[in-house]
Amino acid sequence: MAATLSRLTAEILHKDPGLTSIAVSHVDPEHWFVGGPSLAAQRKTSFFLDIRITDETNTANEKAHYIDAVFKEIGALLGELHHESYVHVHDVRAAAYGFGGLTQQQRAVVARLQNPLTA
Template identity: 40%
Template sequence: MPRITLTIAGQPDDGLTRKAASELARLTGSVLGKALDATLVMIDYFPKERWFIAGQPLTDWGRNGFCLEVTLTEGTNTRQEKADYHRQAFELLADLIGNVHPHSNIHVLDCRGDAYGYGGVTQEYRYQHPRHLNEGDS
């Protein structure tokens, strides 16, 4: 179950929020092999005048920005898959948001299976007891 957290510099935009949520979930499924029905996406906005790169707010740069964090169970994706995801997610968000500062960033966070889960069940337990779980839970 990936958790996708996206923060976008600027004012809230419902259309952008829905499009980004849908496209990030789709990309996460296609590149990282994660089930769409177990993907959580949270999107928030942060004022450009309080978002600093190299000591200057984005308003001074005249640019947009984003920070994307994707939480995965450790060991479920290869280095190459994560590198591909970085590239494709940056391209996707740069296209959706437009005029992004190159220091907009992406963090793929590998969490230990015994410390990460949902529904009160760790991912390690899901791995150890697959027959007790629903198919969409992996």
């Protein structure tokens, strides 16, 4: 699943796989309820993907394509998905998001200073 998500994130959202962080956690289908009954009772699977990207780095069409592709490919991995399986793409402001002690906004400034013709 992690490899599939990393690949789709690189192919569709153009994110560097070397900077893509994925954490997978499991909820027992007996403890996951959708529309009332548990997934176990419905004999279905589900997932909830929460992804953060820097705001304004992807178009609405790219995000829609990503959501569609994730739903299809994760469904192929997990089996019969409940329709209410979610992908939430957070567009996070560059000044409020980052890694390694720098915001994405700071990284963009550094990139422009280091290579003003390509940044």
